[in-house]
Amino acid sequence: MKCSKCHRDAIIFQRYSGMHLCRQHFIADFEGRAKKVIRKNRWIERGDRIGVALSGGKDSSALLYFLTTLFRDRPDVEISAITIDEGIGGYRDPGMVRSIAESMGVPCHTASFSGEYGITLDEIVRRKGDRLSCSYCGVLRRSLMNRIARNEGITRIAFGFNLDDDAQSVLMNVLRGDVGRLVHQEGPAEGFIPRIRPFQNLPEREVALYAHLHVHGFLERGCPYSHNALRADVRTMLNNYSYRHPATKFALVNLGDELPKRAAGSPEAAGICPECGDPCRGTCQTCRILAEVRQDAG
Ligand SMILES: [Zn+2]
Numbered sequence: 689m690k691c692s693k694c695h696r697d698a699i700i701f702q703r704y705s706g707m708h709l710c711r712q713h714f715i716a717d718f719e720g721r722a723k724k725v726i727r728k729n730r731w732i733e734r735g736d737r738i739g740v741a742l743s744g745g746k747d748s749s750a751l752l753y754f755l756t757t758l759f760r761d762r763p764d765v766e767i768s769a770i771t772i773d774e775g776i777g778g779y780r781d782p783g784m785v786r787s788i789a790e791s792m793g794v795p796c797h798t799a800s801f802s803g804e805y806g807i808t809l810d811e812i813v814r815r816k817g818d819r820l821s822c823s824y825c826g827v828l829r830r831s832l833m834n835r836i837a838r839n840e841g842i843t844r845i846a847f848g849f850n851l852d853d854d855a856q857s858v859l860m861n862v863l864r865g866d867v868g869r870l871v872h873q874e875g876p877a878e879g880f881i882p883r884i885r886p887f888q889n890l891p892e893r894e895v896a897l898y899a900h901l902h903v904h905g906f907l908e909r910g911c912p913y914s915h916n917a918l919r920a921d922v923r924t925m926l927n928n929y930s931y932r933h934p935a936t937k938f939a940l941v942n943l944g945d946e947l948p949k950r951a952a953g954s955p956e957a958a959g960i961c962p963e964c965g966d967p968c969r970g971t972c973q974t975c976r977i978l979a980e981v982r983q984d985a986g
Protein backbone atom coordinates (compact mmCIF):
# COMPACT_ATOMS: atom_id res chain seq x y z
CA MET A 689 0.00 0.00 0.00
CA LYS A 690 1.29 3.46 -0.92
CA CYS A 691 1.26 6.58 1.26
CA SER A 692 -1.76 8.83 0.60
CA LYS A 693 0.54 11.88 0.54
CA CYS A 694 3.54 10.65 -1.47
CA HIS A 695 4.78 7.67 -3.48
CA ARG A 696 6.55 5.86 -0.61
CA ASP A 697 5.30 2.64 1.03
CA ALA A 698 2.82 3.18 3.87
CA ILE A 699 3.59 1.86 7.36
CA ILE A 700 0.19 2.56 8.92
CA PHE A 701 -3.46 2.99 8.01
CA GLN A 702 -5.51 5.52 10.00
CA ARG A 703 -9.08 4.31 9.96
CA TYR A 704 -10.43 7.60 11.36
CA SER A 705 -8.79 9.73 8.64
CA GLY A 706 -8.91 7.16 5.86
CA MET A 707 -5.21 7.77 5.14
CA HIS A 708 -2.29 5.45 4.57
CA LEU A 709 0.96 7.05 5.75
CA CYS A 710 4.65 6.40 5.10
CA ARG A 711 7.20 6.70 7.89
CA GLN A 712 7.93 10.36 7.21
CA HIS A 713 4.31 11.43 6.85
CA PHE A 714 3.26 9.37 9.88
CA ILE A 715 5.85 11.11 12.08
CA ALA A 716 4.87 14.54 10.75
CA ASP A 717 1.18 13.84 11.34
CA PHE A 718 1.77 12.39 14.81
CA GLU A 719 3.98 15.24 16.02
CA GLY A 720 1.72 17.82 14.42
CA ARG A 721 -1.29 16.57 16.36
CA ALA A 722 0.60 16.45 19.67
CA LYS A 723 1.84 20.03 19.12
CA LYS A 724 -1.68 21.18 18.31
CA VAL A 725 -3.04 19.85 21.62
CA ILE A 726 -0.20 21.54 23.52
CA ARG A 727 -0.85 24.84 21.74
CA LYS A 728 -4.61 24.72 22.12
CA ASN A 729 -4.38 24.15 25.88
CA ARG A 730 -1.36 26.44 26.35
CA TRP A 731 0.28 23.54 28.14
CA ILE A 732 3.90 24.56 27.63
CA GLU A 733 5.03 28.17 27.70
CA ARG A 734 8.20 30.16 28.00
CA GLY A 735 10.00 29.47 31.28
CA ASP A 736 8.24 26.15 31.94
CA ARG A 737 10.13 23.28 33.50
CA ILE A 738 8.44 20.09 32.34
CA GLY A 739 8.81 16.86 34.30
CA VAL A 740 7.84 13.81 32.25
CA ALA A 741 6.42 10.98 34.36
CA LEU A 742 8.63 8.19 33.03
CA SER A 743 7.54 4.61 33.75
CA GLY A 744 9.83 3.12 31.12
CA GLY A 745 6.89 1.86 29.03
CA LYS A 746 6.16 2.83 25.43
CA ASP A 747 3.88 5.81 26.10
CA SER A 748 6.03 7.71 28.58
CA SER A 749 9.27 6.90 26.71
CA ALA A 750 7.73 8.14 23.46
CA LEU A 751 6.54 11.31 25.20
CA LEU A 752 9.97 11.99 26.67
CA TYR A 753 11.53 11.57 23.24
CA PHE A 754 8.93 13.80 21.59
CA LEU A 755 9.26 16.66 24.10
CA THR A 756 13.05 16.46 24.23
CA THR A 757 13.21 16.71 20.44
CA LEU A 758 10.60 19.47 20.25
CA PHE A 759 12.39 21.69 22.78
CA ARG A 760 15.99 20.81 21.92
CA ASP A 761 16.75 24.31 20.65
CA ARG A 762 14.61 26.15 23.17
CA PRO A 763 16.69 27.25 26.17
CA ASP A 764 13.55 28.78 27.71
CA VAL A 765 11.89 25.38 28.27
CA GLU A 766 13.49 22.66 30.36
CA ILE A 767 12.67 18.95 30.15
CA SER A 768 13.45 16.34 32.79
CA ALA A 769 12.13 12.89 33.73
CA ILE A 770 10.54 11.75 36.99
CA THR A 771 10.67 8.06 37.84
CA ILE A 772 9.02 6.30 40.76
CA ASP A 773 10.13 2.87 41.92
CA GLU A 774 7.01 1.32 43.46
CA GLY A 775 8.89 -1.76 44.63
CA ILE A 776 7.38 -4.44 42.40
CA GLY A 777 9.79 -7.38 42.29
CA GLY A 778 11.01 -8.36 38.83
CA TYR A 779 8.84 -5.80 37.03
CA ARG A 780 10.98 -2.82 36.30
CA ASP A 781 14.66 -2.11 36.70
CA PRO A 782 15.04 1.52 37.82
CA GLY A 783 18.49 1.61 36.20
CA MET A 784 16.93 0.70 32.87
CA VAL A 785 14.38 3.49 33.15
CA ARG A 786 17.14 5.97 34.01
CA SER A 787 19.14 4.84 30.99
CA ILE A 788 16.22 5.76 28.69
CA ALA A 789 16.41 9.32 30.03
CA GLU A 790 20.21 9.32 29.82
CA SER A 791 20.12 8.17 26.20
CA MET A 792 18.14 11.35 25.45
CA GLY A 793 20.43 13.54 27.53
CA VAL A 794 17.69 14.32 30.04
CA PRO A 795 18.18 14.51 33.83
CA CYS A 796 16.10 11.97 35.75
CA HIS A 797 14.67 12.53 39.24
CA THR A 798 13.95 9.30 41.08
CA ALA A 799 12.20 8.29 44.29
CA SER A 800 10.88 5.05 45.71
CA PHE A 801 7.90 3.94 47.78
CA SER A 802 10.26 2.24 50.24
CA GLY A 803 12.40 5.35 50.66
CA GLU A 804 9.47 7.74 50.95
CA TYR A 805 6.73 5.69 52.57
CA GLY A 806 8.72 2.87 54.18
CA ILE A 807 6.66 0.26 52.32
CA THR A 808 6.84 -1.30 48.85
CA LEU A 809 3.88 -2.13 46.62
CA ASP A 810 4.78 -5.83 46.97
CA GLU A 811 4.35 -5.50 50.75
CA ILE A 812 1.06 -3.64 50.32
CA VAL A 813 -0.24 -6.43 48.09
CA ARG A 814 0.97 -9.08 50.56
CA ARG A 815 -1.04 -7.38 53.31
CA LYS A 816 -4.10 -6.18 51.46
CA GLY A 817 -4.37 -8.45 48.41
CA ASP A 818 -4.21 -7.14 44.87
CA ARG A 819 -7.83 -6.08 44.39
CA LEU A 820 -7.16 -2.44 45.23
CA SER A 821 -3.45 -2.38 44.45
CA CYS A 822 -3.89 -0.15 41.36
CA SER A 823 -5.86 2.51 43.19
CA TYR A 824 -3.47 2.49 46.18
CA CYS A 825 -0.48 2.63 43.86
CA GLY A 826 -2.03 5.39 41.75
CA VAL A 827 -2.66 7.67 44.74
CA LEU A 828 0.77 7.07 46.28
CA ARG A 829 2.54 7.50 42.95
CA ARG A 830 0.71 10.73 42.12
CA SER A 831 1.43 12.33 45.46
CA LEU A 832 5.10 11.32 45.40
CA MET A 833 5.40 12.62 41.86
CA ASN A 834 3.84 15.91 42.92
CA ARG A 835 6.24 16.19 45.84
CA ILE A 836 9.31 15.59 43.66
CA ALA A 837 8.06 18.09 41.09
CA ARG A 838 7.56 20.72 43.77
CA ASN A 839 11.03 20.14 45.24
CA GLU A 840 12.67 20.33 41.83
CA GLY A 841 10.85 23.49 40.76
CA ILE A 842 9.01 21.66 37.99
CA THR A 843 6.07 23.69 36.68
CA ARG A 844 4.11 20.94 34.87
CA ILE A 845 4.05 17.16 34.97
CA ALA A 846 3.57 15.51 31.58
CA PHE A 847 1.85 12.12 31.35
CA GLY A 848 1.99 9.73 28.40
CA PHE A 849 -1.70 8.80 28.49
CA ASN A 850 -2.92 8.14 24.96
CA LEU A 851 -6.34 8.44 23.29
CA ASP A 852 -7.34 4.89 24.24
CA ASP A 853 -6.41 5.34 27.93
CA ASP A 854 -8.33 8.59 28.21
CA ALA A 855 -11.39 7.41 26.25
CA GLN A 856 -11.58 4.26 28.40
CA SER A 857 -11.38 6.31 31.60
CA VAL A 858 -14.22 8.60 30.53
CA LEU A 859 -16.42 5.67 29.47
CA MET A 860 -15.64 3.85 32.74
CA ASN A 861 -16.83 6.88 34.70
CA VAL A 862 -20.01 6.94 32.60
CA LEU A 863 -20.65 3.22 33.11
CA ARG A 864 -20.10 3.52 36.86
CA GLY A 865 -22.34 6.57 36.97
CA ASP A 866 -19.50 8.47 38.61
CA VAL A 867 -20.80 12.02 38.20
CA GLY A 868 -18.16 13.40 40.54
CA ARG A 869 -15.27 12.26 38.40
CA LEU A 870 -16.97 13.38 35.20
CA VAL A 871 -17.60 16.96 36.29
CA HIS A 872 -14.81 17.36 38.83
CA GLN A 873 -12.79 20.43 38.08
CA GLU A 874 -9.23 20.50 39.24
CA GLY A 875 -8.66 24.16 39.78
CA PRO A 876 -5.15 25.48 40.15
CA ALA A 877 -4.18 25.35 43.81
CA GLU A 878 -1.14 26.06 45.85
CA GLY A 879 1.20 23.08 45.86
CA PHE A 880 -0.52 21.07 43.11
CA ILE A 881 1.63 20.92 40.03
CA PRO A 882 -0.61 21.05 36.91
CA ARG A 883 -0.65 17.91 34.75
CA ILE A 884 -0.60 17.79 30.97
CA ARG A 885 -1.36 14.96 28.50
CA PRO A 886 0.12 15.83 25.07
CA PHE A 887 -0.78 12.39 23.58
CA GLN A 888 -4.45 12.48 24.56
CA ASN A 889 -5.55 12.62 20.91
CA LEU A 890 -3.16 9.94 19.66
CA PRO A 891 -4.32 6.31 19.41
CA GLU A 892 -2.39 3.72 21.39
CA ARG A 893 -1.17 1.90 18.29
CA GLU A 894 0.27 5.12 16.87
CA VAL A 895 2.08 5.91 20.11
CA ALA A 896 3.43 2.34 20.07
CA LEU A 897 4.63 2.76 16.49
CA TYR A 898 6.23 6.12 17.29
CA ALA A 899 8.00 4.53 20.28
CA HIS A 900 9.29 1.66 18.14
CA LEU A 901 10.63 4.11 15.54
CA HIS A 902 12.49 6.28 18.08
CA VAL A 903 13.18 4.66 21.44
CA HIS A 904 15.36 1.69 22.24
CA GLY A 905 14.98 -0.47 25.31
CA PHE A 906 11.57 0.56 26.60
CA LEU A 907 9.66 -1.84 28.82
CA GLU A 908 7.27 -4.03 26.83
CA ARG A 909 5.33 -5.77 29.55
CA GLY A 910 2.80 -4.21 31.87
CA CYS A 911 2.62 -4.21 35.64
CA PRO A 912 1.97 -7.73 37.04
CA TYR A 913 -0.74 -6.37 39.36
CA SER A 914 -2.75 -4.51 36.73
CA HIS A 915 -5.68 -6.72 35.87
CA ASN A 916 -8.51 -4.26 36.06
CA ALA A 917 -11.55 -6.22 34.92
CA LEU A 918 -13.74 -3.19 34.14
CA ARG A 919 -11.05 -1.49 32.07
CA ALA A 920 -10.39 -4.70 30.11
CA ASP A 921 -14.11 -5.04 29.29
CA VAL A 922 -14.43 -1.37 28.35
CA ARG A 923 -11.35 -1.60 26.18
CA THR A 924 -12.75 -4.56 24.20
CA MET A 925 -16.17 -2.96 23.87
CA LEU A 926 -14.74 0.40 22.80
CA ASN A 927 -12.39 -1.16 20.26
CA ASN A 928 -15.22 -3.16 18.68
CA TYR A 929 -17.51 -0.15 18.57
CA SER A 930 -14.84 2.24 17.26
CA TYR A 931 -14.06 -0.10 14.40
CA ARG A 932 -17.38 0.87 12.86
CA HIS A 933 -17.51 4.38 14.36
CA PRO A 934 -13.91 5.63 14.22
CA ALA A 935 -14.53 9.02 15.83
CA THR A 936 -15.86 7.57 19.10
CA LYS A 937 -12.65 7.70 21.16
CA PHE A 938 -12.02 11.32 20.16
CA ALA A 939 -15.60 12.14 21.13
CA LEU A 940 -15.19 10.56 24.58
CA VAL A 941 -11.93 12.40 25.30
CA ASN A 942 -13.61 15.64 24.26
CA LEU A 943 -16.55 14.86 26.56
CA GLY A 944 -14.17 14.29 29.46
CA ASP A 945 -12.48 17.64 28.78
CA GLU A 946 -15.62 19.69 28.25
CA LEU A 947 -17.92 18.41 31.01
CA PRO A 948 -15.99 19.94 33.91
CA LYS A 949 -15.90 23.30 32.09
CA ARG A 950 -19.68 23.37 31.65
CA ALA A 951 -20.62 21.98 35.04
CA ALA A 952 -21.82 24.59 37.50
CA GLY A 953 -19.80 25.27 40.59
CA SER A 954 -16.30 26.42 41.30
CA PRO A 955 -13.30 24.13 41.66
CA GLU A 956 -12.96 22.36 44.97
CA ALA A 957 -10.69 24.31 47.28
CA ALA A 958 -7.53 22.62 48.43
CA GLY A 959 -6.37 22.40 52.00
CA ILE A 960 -3.22 21.23 53.70
CA CYS A 961 -3.00 17.76 55.22
CA PRO A 962 -2.21 18.01 58.96
CA GLU A 963 -0.33 14.69 58.80
CA CYS A 964 2.04 15.10 55.87
CA GLY A 965 1.72 18.80 55.04
CA ASP A 966 0.94 18.14 51.38
CA PRO A 967 -1.89 19.95 49.65
CA CYS A 968 -5.06 17.86 49.46
CA ARG A 969 -8.79 18.10 48.73
CA GLY A 970 -10.93 16.76 51.56
CA THR A 971 -9.12 14.08 53.55
CA CYS A 972 -5.61 13.27 52.40
CA GLN A 973 -5.85 10.09 50.32
CA THR A 974 -2.16 9.38 50.69
CA CYS A 975 -2.24 9.44 54.48
CA ARG A 976 -5.48 7.44 54.60
CA ILE A 977 -3.96 4.69 52.46
CA LEU A 978 -0.68 4.68 54.35
CA ALA A 979 -2.52 4.37 57.68
CA GLU A 980 -4.54 1.49 56.25
CA VAL A 981 -1.64 -0.50 54.82
CA ARG A 982 0.65 0.10 57.80
CA GLN A 983 -2.03 -0.93 60.29
CA ASP A 984 -1.85 -4.50 59.11
CA ALA A 985 1.90 -4.67 59.62
CA GLY A 986 1.25 -6.41 62.94
ZN1 LIG B 1 4.36 9.77 2.53
Ligand SMILES: [Zn+2]
Pocket residue numbers: 961962963964965966968972973974975
Ligand atom coordinates in the same frame (compact mmCIF):
# COMPACT_ATOMS: atom_id res chain seq x y z
ZN1 LIG C 1 -1.36 13.64 54.14
